[in-house]
Structure formats: structure tokens, C-alpha cells
Amino acid sequence: QVLSHNLYTVLSIPHDPVALEEHFRDDDDGPVSSQGYMPYLNKYILDKVEEGAFVKENFDELCWTLTAKKNYKPDRNGNSVVSHKDAFKLWCLFNFLSEDKYPLVMVPDEVEYLLKKICTAMNVELNSCELEDYLSQEPQGQGGLTVWQFLDMVNSGRFLRGIEQEAISMAVEEVYQEIIEDGYLWKKGQLRRNWSERWFMLKPSVLSYYMSEERKEKKGSIALDKHCCVEVLPDKDGKRCMFCVKTSSRTYEMSASDTRQRQEWTLAIQTAIRLQAEGKKSLHKDLKQKRREQREQREQRKAAKEEEMQRLKQLQEEKERKLQELELLKEAQRQAEILLQEEEQRRRQQHEEMQRTLEIQLQEAEQARASMQAEMVLKEAEAERQRKRILELEDMQERLQEALQQEVKARQDEEAVRYAQARLLAEEEEKLKQLMKLKEEQEEYIIKTQREKQVLKLEMENKNKCLEEAQKQLEEVRVNRQRVDQDVMAAQRKLRQASTNVKHWNVQMNRLMHPIGPGDKRTNSSGGVFAGYQPLLSRRDSSLK
Numbered sequence: 001q002v003l004s005h006n007l008y009t010v011l012s013i014p015h016d017p018v019a020l021e022e023h024f025r026d027d028d029d030g031p032v033s034s035q036g037y038m039p040y041l042n043k044y045i046l047d048k049v050e051e052g053a054f055v056k057e058n059f060d061e062l063c064w065t066l067t068a069k070k071n072y073k074p075d076r077n078g079n080s081v082v083s084h085k086d087a088f089k090l091w092c093l094f095n096f097l098s099e100d101k102y103p104l105v106m107v108p109d110e111v112e113y114l115l116k117k118i119c120t121a122m123n124v125e126l127n128s129c130e131l132e133d134y135l136s137q138e139p140q141g142q143g144g145l146t147v148w149q150f151l152d153m154v155n156s157g158r159f160l161r162g163i164e165q166e167a168i169s170m171a172v173e174e175v176y177q178e179i180i181e182d183g184y185l186w187k188k189g190q191l192r193r194n195w196s197e198r199w200f201m202l203k204p205s206v207l208s209y210y211m212s213e214e215r216k217e218k219k220g221s222i223a224l225d226k227h228c229c230v231e232v233l234p235d236k237d238g239k240r241c242m243f244c245v246k247t248s249s250r251t252y253e254m255s256a257s258d259t260r261q262r263q264e265w266t267l268a269i270q271t272a273i274r275l276q277a278e279g280k281k282s283l284h285k286d287l288k289q290k291r292r293e294q295r296e297q298r299e300q301r302k303a304a305k306e307e308e309m310q311r312l313k314q315l316q317e318e319k320e321r322k323l324q325e326l327e328l329l330k331e332a333q334r335q336a337e338i339l340l341q342e343e344e345q346r347r348r349q350q351h352e353e354m355q356r357t358l359e360i361q362l363q364e365a366e367q368a369r370a371s372m373q374a375e376m377v378l379k380e381a382e383a384e385r386q387r388k389r390i391l392e393l394e395d396m397q398e399r400l401q402e403a404l405q406q407e408v409k410a411r412q413d414e415e416a417v418r419y420a421q422a423r424l425l426a427e428e429e430e431k432l433k434q435l436m437k438l439k440e441e442q443e444e445y446i447i448k449t450q451r452e453k454q455v456l457k458l459e460m461e462n463k464n465k466c467l468e469e470a471q472k473q474l475e476e477v478r479v480n481r482q483r484v485d486q487d488v489m490a491a492q493r494k495l496r497q498a499s500t501n502v503k504h505w506n507v508q509m510n511r512l513m514h515p516i517g518p519g520d521k522r523t524n525s526s527g528g529v530f531a532g533y534q535p536l537l538s539r540r541d542s543s544l545k
Helices: 002-010 017-023 034-044 056-071 084-097 108-121 128-137 147-155 165-180 259-278 283-479 482-513 527-532 534-544
Strands: 182-188 195-202 206-210 218-223 229-233 242-246 251-255
Touching: 002 034, 002 056, 017 034, 056 084, 084 108, 084 147, 084 165, 108 128, 108 165, 195 259, 229 259, 242 259, 283 482
Parallel strands: none
Antiparallel strands: 182 195, 182 251, 195 206, 206 218, 229 242, 242 251
């Protein structure tokens, strides 16, 4: 609550204790951590801050009060190089010159720049070598010194030894006013035309002036734009080191304490006008940005130089390696020359030995040639015999070729005959199958005819029985013959007709009794029996009629 109230007051924001109570209602047990406080700080305090509505120095003093008690450790015996107030100003300068990232650190170049500014204000030269030794021994996080390491370094006295605290305080004040861009000037009034001492604070867009350096009562401001200008005025009215700021609506006359201060103010106001026209915020921020760019360029050049050195080193190593390889090649060449000489000598000896061997072999070849000529004569005779033998063999080969062709043709003819024979055998087998089939059909027909013959035989037996009965009847008819004499003529006609019918039946009976076969002309023996019965049948028929 106390911290929030102080922040509300310093940042000129209406205090809202209810929001604090509402925000921490669910988490009011135990202390609040920084992570727990940051959401409230961002939402209810920092988001409501308006640019230019508060005094930055008061906010810096509050931050210094909150952090210095825990982190700033001056000499307990009161032998510190800088006072507590100067330490606060150095803390503000550190925050202004530090890198724009958290945690805040000041790179070694900015540390040297700030110390040189302080030493220049005291007309003392900074020992850069000693500073480099100190920075190389001091552990640096994130590539630079923290503000507490910087204050410990200043209080160590290594760079400001033998200088009174008052001189150091004045130098720090001068550098602070130069960089923060504020200080006292005499200003001439517009209505009463009297001179009054005012505390001026310069920003890129406005030059404000207050009653005192506490800046509790603001007396006015001068808007700066690209149409403004600064001019140096001659001394008058008992005032010296005069200059004026001309705007489009008014001219402001001011007086500095000395020529150096007037030069610094005129230069600062001109720079502010130029920065306003260029859209930039602060001279020292612009210079800081330029120094940063120079550092980056130096680092790039350094990296390029290191890369070049590394490349040169690699080239040197490559050169040395090539030289070593060259030496090895030269040594190998010398060894090769020695080996070549030894090889040449050995080859010469081998050549001499080979020449001697060839001479011996030549003599042996001459001897062999003589023997070979004798052998050649024998070989020629043998070759002649072989040629004759070859001719005979060729003739025999031709005859064998002819015989082989004849054999092939005979084999082909035999194959054709065998094929025709196989075809005939297949046809004969097919006809045999057909014949067997016909034979089976004939056997079946014979069996069928025998069965019909048995049936006809039974019928003949029945007819025989009938004939017997007819004989009996004929006997009876003979008895009655005399009574039918007058019908004899008629009976004879009928008998002829019956005889014709009987003949017809005999033919039919013969056809039924015997199967018709090819070339079978046998006569039926039963024809005579039927013929003997014709008169009887005729008489029976007549009696029946």
C-alpha cells in the first residue's frame, strides 16, 4: 500500500485504494512477490501514466530510495569518494547511458565515456589502462557493469585518488546538468523587463523554466520547433554572456553565468531544435545511439579483423603445411632419385646379364636352327602326306554328307509311311468299332426275333387246337354233306377263295416264322399242312354260312 501510494503521488495519478483491495482480495495471506505485484503495477499505475504529467527527477528519487538501501554499500566510516547525493546523480547518469534491455548494464565503452566526462570536468586525465585492467578483473554479466558495480568502482578510489570530494561533487553536478540538460539561467521578463533567476530544463520540444530546482512552481515554457533559432547577444544592462531564443511569436533574452555555460546552452538549444526537426528526442540519446552504432561498427570491424586474422592464420598454417609437404616432396624426390640411380644400375647389370644370356641363347638358337631345318624337311614331307590324307578325308566327308542326306530323306519317308500307317490303323480301328456295334445290334435283333418266334409258336399251337376242333366239326359236316349237296357249287367257289386266303396266310406265316436275312430263301415246311386243310376250311366256312 505504501509503495503504491508513493507511486501514485510521484506519477501524478489519482490514488485508488479500492482497486488495490479488490486486486489482492483473493491473495492477502503472506507477503506479495514481485511477480504478484507486477500485474497490478502495469494495469493500475503504469498504464495510466501520461508523458510530461510528472516530474521525472521525483520518480528517479523514489526508485533510488527503494533500491539503494538494499544494494548500495558505501564506506561505513564515511570515507566514500562520492556523497550519497552524488551517488544518486551517478545512478541517474548510469540509467541514462545504460543499454535498453533488462537487466540494465553499462558497456565498458560507456563507462569509459562517463568517467572521461567527469575527469575532464576536473581537468584530470583518466588512466585508461588501469580502467581496462579493472574491467578485465571485474566479473561482467550480460556484457557490462551493473549500476552497483559501477558505484563500487567509483567509490574504490582507483581512478579518482588524491581528488577532494567537493571537486568530485562539482564535476558530477556539471556532467549531470550537461547530460540531463537543466540548470540556472537569468531571464528577462516581458512586461516589467526585469531580470529573474530561473531553473531551466531543456527537452527536444520545449524549454521549461521553474522557480527553483525543486520544480514545484512552473513559471512558463518555450515551444521549440524548426522555425526557432538561437543568437548570441552583446553584454548590456549589466548582464554578460547573453543570448536569446527567437520563436515565431516572441524573443526570449537570457544570461548565463559564464561564456562556457552560454556556449553549452546555445549549443544544446540549437541541437534540440535540430533534433525536433529531425524527429529525434535527445542530444545525448542521439550521441548515445551514435556511440552504440560506432561500437557495433568497431565490433564488426573487430570481428572482421579477427575473421581476417583467423583466415590469415589458416592461410599461414596452410602455407606451413604446404611447405612441409614441399619438404616432404623434396625429400621423397631425393629418395626417388637415389632409388632411380640404384634402379638404373641394377637395370644396367640386368641388361648386361641379359645380353650375355641372349648371346648364349643366340648360339643355342643357331644350333637349334640347324636342327630345326633338318626337322623342317621331315615336317614338310609329313605335311605333304597330311595334305593328301586331308584330301581323302574331305572326299570321304562329302560321301558321308551325301549318305547322311539320303538317310535323312529315308527317315523322312519312313516317318511319312509310319504316319500313313498310323492313320490307316486308326481308320481300321474305327471301322472295327462300327462292325462290333453292328454285330451287337444284330445279336439284339436275333434275340428279339427268337422271342417273337416263341410267341408265334404259341399262336400256332392255339390254331392247331382250333384245327382239331374244326376236324371234328368237319366230321359232323360230312355227316351233313348230303344235306348240303345243293350247296356244293357255292361251296367250291368259296373254297377257292379260302384257298387263296390260306396261301396268303401261309406266306405271312413263313415271314413270321423265319427272320429275313441276307440271301435266305428257305421255304416254310408248314405250307403243306395248311394246304391239306384247305378243303376242310372251305367246307367249314360253307357250313357256317
